[in-house]
Amino acid sequence: MADLEVDLVAADGKIWSGRARLVSAPAADGEIGILAGHAPVLTILRCGELRVKTSEGEALRWMVDGGFLSVDSDQVTVVVDSVEAATDTAAH
Protein backbone atom coordinates (compact mmCIF):
# COMPACT_ATOMS: atom_id res chain seq x y z
CA MET A 1 0.00 0.00 0.00
CA ALA A 2 1.21 3.48 -0.81
CA ASP A 3 2.25 5.65 2.06
CA LEU A 4 1.88 9.29 2.90
CA GLU A 5 4.83 11.61 3.36
CA VAL A 6 4.04 13.61 6.46
CA ASP A 7 5.67 16.80 7.72
CA LEU A 8 4.54 18.28 10.97
CA VAL A 9 6.03 21.74 11.44
CA ALA A 10 5.62 24.58 13.91
CA ALA A 11 6.74 28.15 13.35
CA ASP A 12 10.14 27.53 14.94
CA GLY A 13 10.99 24.13 13.64
CA LYS A 14 10.12 20.73 12.29
CA ILE A 15 8.44 18.50 14.85
CA TRP A 16 8.08 15.23 13.07
CA SER A 17 8.48 14.01 9.58
CA GLY A 18 8.24 10.57 8.10
CA ARG A 19 6.07 8.07 6.29
CA ALA A 20 2.62 7.23 7.50
CA ARG A 21 -0.36 5.11 6.59
CA LEU A 22 -3.03 7.29 8.13
CA VAL A 23 -3.26 10.86 9.30
CA SER A 24 -6.26 12.02 11.22
CA ALA A 25 -6.60 15.68 12.09
CA PRO A 26 -9.15 18.03 13.68
CA ALA A 27 -10.27 19.99 10.62
CA ALA A 28 -12.56 22.98 10.81
CA ASP A 29 -15.65 21.01 9.82
CA GLY A 30 -14.85 17.94 11.85
CA GLU A 31 -12.32 15.17 12.00
CA ILE A 32 -10.59 14.48 8.70
CA GLY A 33 -8.88 11.21 7.95
CA ILE A 34 -6.31 11.01 5.19
CA LEU A 35 -5.11 7.89 3.46
CA ALA A 36 -2.85 7.62 0.47
CA GLY A 37 -4.48 8.86 -2.71
CA HIS A 38 -6.52 11.56 -1.00
CA ALA A 39 -7.64 14.47 -3.16
CA PRO A 40 -5.66 17.71 -2.70
CA VAL A 41 -7.16 19.58 0.18
CA LEU A 42 -6.25 22.63 2.20
CA THR A 43 -8.03 22.95 5.49
CA ILE A 44 -7.86 24.93 8.69
CA LEU A 45 -7.30 23.05 11.92
CA ARG A 46 -8.99 23.75 15.19
CA CYS A 47 -7.91 22.68 18.63
CA GLY A 48 -7.81 18.92 18.91
CA GLU A 49 -5.83 15.77 18.54
CA LEU A 50 -3.65 14.97 15.57
CA ARG A 51 -3.06 11.25 15.08
CA VAL A 52 -0.55 9.66 12.79
CA LYS A 53 -0.21 5.97 12.15
CA THR A 54 3.26 5.40 10.80
CA SER A 55 4.21 2.84 8.18
CA GLU A 56 5.65 0.69 10.94
CA GLY A 57 2.26 0.67 12.62
CA GLU A 58 3.25 2.96 15.44
CA ALA A 59 0.57 5.38 16.62
CA LEU A 60 1.68 8.94 17.29
CA ARG A 61 -0.50 11.62 18.81
CA TRP A 62 -0.18 15.32 19.40
CA MET A 63 -2.48 17.95 20.81
CA VAL A 64 -2.53 20.81 18.33
CA ASP A 65 -4.16 24.20 18.49
CA GLY A 66 -4.76 26.12 15.31
CA GLY A 67 -2.92 25.81 12.06
CA PHE A 68 -3.62 24.26 8.72
CA LEU A 69 -3.12 21.08 6.81
CA SER A 70 -2.48 20.56 3.16
CA VAL A 71 -2.61 17.33 1.19
CA ASP A 72 -1.09 17.22 -2.24
CA SER A 73 -0.27 13.98 -4.05
CA ASP A 74 0.35 11.98 -0.86
CA GLN A 75 2.41 14.77 0.62
CA VAL A 76 0.79 15.89 3.86
CA THR A 77 1.99 19.10 5.47
CA VAL A 78 0.64 20.10 8.84
CA VAL A 79 1.55 23.58 10.05
CA VAL A 80 0.53 24.22 13.63
CA ASP A 81 0.60 27.24 15.89
CA SER A 82 1.11 25.28 19.06
CA VAL A 83 1.68 21.63 19.65
CA GLU A 84 2.42 19.31 22.49
CA ALA A 85 2.77 15.56 22.66
CA ALA A 86 -0.39 13.90 23.90
CA THR A 87 0.18 12.65 27.43
CA ASP A 88 -0.93 9.04 27.20
CA THR A 89 0.99 7.99 24.10
CA ALA A 90 0.71 4.34 25.11
CA ALA A 91 -3.04 4.14 24.48
CA HIS A 92 -4.03 3.32 20.91
Added chain:
Amino acid sequence: MAGAQRVYKQRIKSTQALKKVFRAQELIAASRIGRARDRMHQATPASRAITHAVSALATHSTVSHPLLSQRSDTNRVAVLLVASDRGMAGAYSASAIREAERLVERLKATGKEVALYVFGRRAVSYYSFRRRPLAGQWTGGSDAPDVEVADEIASVLLEAFQAPADEGGVGELHVVYTQFVNMVTQRPRVIRMLPLEVVEGVAPVGSNDVLPLYEFEPSPEAVLDALLPRYVRSRIYSCMLQAAASELAARQRAMHTATDNAEDLIRLYTRLANQARQSEITQEISEIVSGADALAS
Protein backbone atom coordinates in the same frame (compact mmCIF):
# COMPACT_ATOMS: atom_id res chain seq x y z
CA MET B 1 61.25 62.12 30.57
CA ALA B 2 60.06 59.39 32.91
CA GLY B 3 56.63 60.91 32.37
CA ALA B 4 56.52 59.82 28.73
CA GLN B 5 57.34 56.25 29.69
CA ARG B 6 54.60 56.16 32.30
CA VAL B 7 52.00 57.49 29.85
CA TYR B 8 52.85 54.79 27.33
CA LYS B 9 52.70 52.07 29.97
CA GLN B 10 49.25 53.25 31.00
CA ARG B 11 48.02 53.22 27.44
CA ILE B 12 49.34 49.73 26.90
CA LYS B 13 47.53 48.55 30.00
CA SER B 14 44.18 50.08 29.07
CA THR B 15 44.41 48.83 25.49
CA GLN B 16 45.11 45.35 26.81
CA ALA B 17 41.99 45.52 28.95
CA LEU B 18 39.94 46.63 25.93
CA LYS B 19 41.43 43.89 23.84
CA LYS B 20 40.18 41.32 26.32
CA VAL B 21 36.67 42.76 26.05
CA PHE B 22 36.79 42.68 22.25
CA ARG B 23 38.10 39.16 22.21
CA ALA B 24 35.35 38.01 24.58
CA GLN B 25 32.65 39.65 22.47
CA GLU B 26 34.06 38.08 19.36
CA LEU B 27 33.99 34.64 20.92
CA ILE B 28 30.47 35.11 22.27
CA ALA B 29 29.20 36.20 18.87
CA ALA B 30 31.00 33.32 17.21
CA SER B 31 29.42 30.80 19.54
CA ARG B 32 25.94 32.20 19.10
CA ILE B 33 25.94 32.56 15.38
CA GLY B 34 25.71 28.84 14.79
CA ARG B 35 22.55 28.66 16.83
CA ALA B 36 21.11 31.72 15.10
CA ARG B 37 21.69 30.11 11.72
CA ASP B 38 20.13 26.87 12.90
CA ARG B 39 17.04 28.71 14.01
CA MET B 40 16.93 30.45 10.66
CA HIS B 41 16.99 27.08 8.93
CA GLN B 42 14.47 25.55 11.32
CA ALA B 43 11.93 28.21 10.51
CA THR B 44 12.19 27.52 6.78
CA PRO B 45 9.92 24.42 6.55
CA ALA B 46 6.99 26.23 8.15
CA SER B 47 7.39 29.36 6.08
CA ARG B 48 7.80 27.32 2.93
CA ALA B 49 4.62 25.35 3.67
CA ILE B 50 2.66 28.51 4.37
CA THR B 51 3.96 30.23 1.25
CA HIS B 52 3.08 27.20 -0.83
CA ALA B 53 -0.44 27.11 0.58
CA VAL B 54 -0.97 30.82 0.07
CA SER B 55 0.21 30.64 -3.52
CA ALA B 56 -2.09 27.67 -4.11
CA LEU B 57 -4.96 29.74 -2.81
CA ALA B 58 -4.02 32.79 -4.78
CA THR B 59 -3.79 30.87 -8.05
CA HIS B 60 -6.92 28.79 -7.65
CA SER B 61 -9.40 31.15 -6.20
CA THR B 62 -10.56 34.59 -7.05
CA VAL B 63 -11.48 35.64 -3.56
CA SER B 64 -10.46 39.11 -2.58
CA HIS B 65 -9.20 39.79 0.88
CA PRO B 66 -8.39 43.03 2.71
CA LEU B 67 -4.79 41.90 3.12
CA LEU B 68 -4.40 41.48 -0.61
CA SER B 69 -5.92 44.68 -1.83
CA GLN B 70 -4.53 48.17 -1.98
CA ARG B 71 -6.20 50.63 0.37
CA SER B 72 -7.06 54.02 -0.99
CA ASP B 73 -8.70 55.61 2.03
CA THR B 74 -5.49 56.42 3.87
CA ASN B 75 -2.04 57.71 2.99
CA ARG B 76 -0.42 56.43 6.14
CA VAL B 77 2.13 53.68 5.70
CA ALA B 78 3.87 51.61 8.33
CA VAL B 79 7.59 50.90 8.33
CA LEU B 80 9.01 48.19 10.55
CA LEU B 81 12.72 48.55 11.23
CA VAL B 82 14.61 45.58 12.62
CA ALA B 83 17.91 46.57 14.22
CA SER B 84 19.96 45.39 17.19
CA ASP B 85 19.77 45.87 20.93
CA ARG B 86 23.46 46.39 21.45
CA GLY B 87 26.25 48.07 19.59
CA MET B 88 29.68 46.51 19.09
CA ALA B 89 28.55 45.30 15.70
CA GLY B 90 30.27 47.78 13.44
CA ALA B 91 27.92 49.51 11.06
CA TYR B 92 25.15 46.92 11.47
CA SER B 93 22.53 49.09 13.18
CA ALA B 94 23.65 52.26 11.46
CA SER B 95 23.21 50.82 8.01
CA ALA B 96 19.78 49.35 8.82
CA ILE B 97 18.71 52.74 10.17
CA ARG B 98 20.13 54.51 7.14
CA GLU B 99 18.20 52.20 4.84
CA ALA B 100 15.02 52.91 6.81
CA GLU B 101 15.62 56.65 6.65
CA ARG B 102 16.07 56.46 2.91
CA LEU B 103 12.80 54.55 2.62
CA VAL B 104 11.01 57.07 4.82
CA GLU B 105 12.30 59.93 2.66
CA ARG B 106 11.16 58.16 -0.46
CA LEU B 107 7.70 57.51 0.96
CA LYS B 108 7.38 61.09 2.15
CA ALA B 109 8.32 62.34 -1.29
CA THR B 110 5.31 60.48 -2.68
CA GLY B 111 3.04 62.21 -0.18
CA LYS B 112 2.78 59.38 2.31
CA GLU B 113 2.67 59.76 6.05
CA VAL B 114 5.00 57.32 7.78
CA ALA B 115 4.34 55.47 11.02
CA LEU B 116 7.53 53.90 12.34
CA TYR B 117 7.60 50.63 14.24
CA VAL B 118 10.99 49.76 15.62
CA PHE B 119 12.55 46.60 16.99
CA GLY B 120 15.89 46.85 18.79
CA ARG B 121 17.17 49.22 21.44
CA ARG B 122 19.77 50.92 19.22
CA ALA B 123 17.17 52.03 16.73
CA VAL B 124 14.73 53.05 19.47
CA SER B 125 17.35 55.30 21.07
CA TYR B 126 18.29 56.72 17.68
CA TYR B 127 14.73 57.93 17.20
CA SER B 128 14.02 58.98 20.77
CA PHE B 129 17.23 61.04 20.79
CA ARG B 130 15.95 62.90 17.75
CA ARG B 131 12.52 63.21 19.34
CA ARG B 132 10.87 61.44 16.48
CA PRO B 133 7.63 59.75 17.44
CA LEU B 134 7.44 55.97 17.14
CA ALA B 135 4.17 54.18 16.55
CA GLY B 136 5.48 51.07 18.24
CA GLN B 137 8.70 49.81 19.74
CA TRP B 138 10.05 46.54 21.04
CA THR B 139 13.39 45.88 22.65
CA GLY B 140 15.21 42.86 23.95
CA GLY B 141 16.35 39.65 22.38
CA SER B 142 17.40 41.01 19.02
CA ASP B 143 20.14 38.39 18.71
CA ALA B 144 17.74 35.53 19.49
CA PRO B 145 14.19 36.62 18.71
CA ASP B 146 11.46 34.26 19.82
CA VAL B 147 8.18 33.47 18.18
CA GLU B 148 6.12 35.30 20.79
CA VAL B 149 7.74 38.65 20.04
CA ALA B 150 7.33 38.09 16.32
CA ASP B 151 3.67 37.21 16.89
CA GLU B 152 3.14 40.34 18.93
CA ILE B 153 4.75 42.57 16.32
CA ALA B 154 2.76 40.89 13.57
CA SER B 155 -0.51 41.29 15.48
CA VAL B 156 0.10 44.97 16.10
CA LEU B 157 0.94 45.56 12.45
CA LEU B 158 -1.97 43.52 11.14
CA GLU B 159 -4.30 45.38 13.46
CA ALA B 160 -2.97 48.69 12.16
CA PHE B 161 -3.44 47.49 8.63
CA GLN B 162 -7.04 46.50 9.26
CA ALA B 163 -7.95 49.53 11.36
CA PRO B 164 -10.17 52.23 9.83
CA ALA B 165 -8.38 55.24 8.37
CA ASP B 166 -9.42 57.66 11.13
CA GLU B 167 -8.08 55.35 13.84
CA GLY B 168 -4.58 55.31 12.46
CA GLY B 169 -5.06 52.60 9.89
CA VAL B 170 -2.16 52.14 7.49
CA GLY B 171 -2.31 51.34 3.82
CA GLU B 172 1.04 49.63 3.38
CA LEU B 173 3.60 47.86 5.43
CA HIS B 174 7.29 47.91 4.64
CA VAL B 175 9.94 45.99 6.52
CA VAL B 176 13.58 47.01 6.74
CA TYR B 177 15.91 44.28 7.94
CA THR B 178 19.37 42.93 7.28
CA GLN B 179 19.47 39.94 5.05
CA PHE B 180 21.93 37.25 6.00
CA VAL B 181 23.64 36.25 2.78
CA ASN B 182 26.58 34.48 4.35
CA MET B 183 29.10 35.01 7.13
CA VAL B 184 30.82 37.79 5.20
CA THR B 185 27.94 39.55 3.52
CA GLN B 186 24.87 40.95 5.19
CA ARG B 187 22.73 43.34 3.26
CA PRO B 188 20.16 45.85 4.52
CA ARG B 189 16.97 45.19 2.63
CA VAL B 190 13.52 46.67 2.23
CA ILE B 191 10.51 44.53 1.45
CA ARG B 192 6.90 45.52 1.04
CA MET B 193 4.93 43.10 3.14
CA LEU B 194 1.38 44.41 2.80
CA PRO B 195 -0.66 44.46 0.68
CA LEU B 196 0.72 41.05 -0.09
CA GLU B 197 2.54 40.15 -3.19
CA VAL B 198 2.63 36.43 -2.83
CA VAL B 199 5.98 35.05 -3.78
CA GLU B 200 6.53 31.37 -4.12
CA GLY B 201 9.01 30.02 -1.77
CA VAL B 202 12.55 30.34 -0.67
CA ALA B 203 13.39 27.41 -2.89
CA PRO B 204 11.44 27.93 -6.09
CA VAL B 205 9.14 25.12 -7.04
CA GLY B 206 10.00 23.74 -10.46
CA SER B 207 8.33 25.75 -13.18
CA ASN B 208 6.50 22.77 -14.65
CA ASP B 209 5.22 21.81 -11.22
CA VAL B 210 1.64 22.95 -11.49
CA LEU B 211 -0.06 23.66 -8.21
CA PRO B 212 -2.84 21.13 -7.69
CA LEU B 213 -6.48 22.02 -7.66
CA TYR B 214 -7.20 22.10 -3.97
CA GLU B 215 -10.41 21.63 -2.13
CA PHE B 216 -10.68 24.30 0.51
CA GLU B 217 -12.34 23.56 3.79
CA PRO B 218 -14.50 25.09 5.08
CA SER B 219 -14.32 27.69 2.27
CA PRO B 220 -11.60 29.52 0.32
CA GLU B 221 -12.40 32.74 2.19
CA ALA B 222 -12.10 31.13 5.59
CA VAL B 223 -8.86 29.43 4.67
CA LEU B 224 -7.46 32.68 3.34
CA ASP B 225 -8.56 34.46 6.50
CA ALA B 226 -6.65 31.99 8.58
CA LEU B 227 -3.63 31.74 6.33
CA LEU B 228 -2.73 35.32 5.50
CA PRO B 229 -2.05 36.49 9.06
CA ARG B 230 0.06 33.37 9.54
CA TYR B 231 1.91 34.17 6.36
CA VAL B 232 2.69 37.70 7.54
CA ARG B 233 3.71 36.34 10.92
CA SER B 234 6.09 33.82 9.48
CA ARG B 235 7.59 36.38 7.10
CA ILE B 236 8.20 38.81 9.95
CA TYR B 237 9.66 36.03 12.08
CA SER B 238 12.01 34.97 9.33
CA CYS B 239 13.10 38.60 8.80
CA MET B 240 13.89 38.83 12.50
CA LEU B 241 15.86 35.60 12.44
CA GLN B 242 17.86 36.76 9.45
CA ALA B 243 18.52 40.05 11.18
CA ALA B 244 19.68 38.21 14.31
CA ALA B 245 22.12 36.09 12.34
CA SER B 246 23.36 39.19 10.51
CA GLU B 247 23.81 41.04 13.78
CA LEU B 248 25.96 38.28 15.23
CA ALA B 249 28.02 37.95 12.07
CA ALA B 250 28.56 41.71 11.97
CA ARG B 251 29.50 41.71 15.65
CA GLN B 252 31.95 38.89 15.23
CA ARG B 253 33.65 40.64 12.36
CA ALA B 254 33.70 44.05 14.04
CA MET B 255 35.11 42.61 17.23
CA HIS B 256 37.73 40.67 15.32
CA THR B 257 38.88 43.88 13.65
CA ALA B 258 38.83 45.67 16.98
CA THR B 259 41.01 42.97 18.54
CA ASP B 260 43.48 43.28 15.68
CA ASN B 261 43.54 47.04 16.03
CA ALA B 262 44.14 46.76 19.76
CA GLU B 263 47.08 44.45 19.08
CA ASP B 264 48.52 46.96 16.62
CA LEU B 265 48.16 49.74 19.16
CA ILE B 266 49.83 47.70 21.87
CA ARG B 267 52.73 46.97 19.56
CA LEU B 268 53.06 50.66 18.66
CA TYR B 269 52.95 51.83 22.26
CA THR B 270 55.47 49.22 23.30
CA ARG B 271 57.89 50.54 20.65
CA LEU B 272 57.32 54.11 21.78
CA ALA B 273 57.83 53.15 25.42
CA ASN B 274 61.09 51.39 24.57
CA GLN B 275 62.23 54.40 22.61
CA ALA B 276 61.41 56.71 25.51
CA ARG B 277 63.33 54.49 27.91
CA GLN B 278 66.29 54.36 25.58
CA SER B 279 66.42 58.10 25.08
CA GLU B 280 66.17 58.59 28.82
CA ILE B 281 69.23 56.37 29.34
CA THR B 282 71.11 58.12 26.55
CA GLN B 283 70.39 61.45 28.09
CA GLU B 284 71.54 60.33 31.54
CA ILE B 285 74.79 59.00 30.12
CA SER B 286 75.49 62.13 28.14
CA GLU B 287 74.81 64.19 31.24
CA ILE B 288 77.29 62.16 33.26
CA VAL B 289 79.88 62.23 30.50
CA SER B 290 79.59 65.93 29.96
CA GLY B 291 79.72 66.50 33.72
CA ALA B 292 82.92 64.46 33.96
CA ASP B 293 84.37 66.34 30.97
CA ALA B 294 83.61 69.63 32.67
CA LEU B 295 85.40 68.50 35.85
CA ALA B 296 88.40 67.12 33.94
CA SER B 297 89.06 70.22 31.88
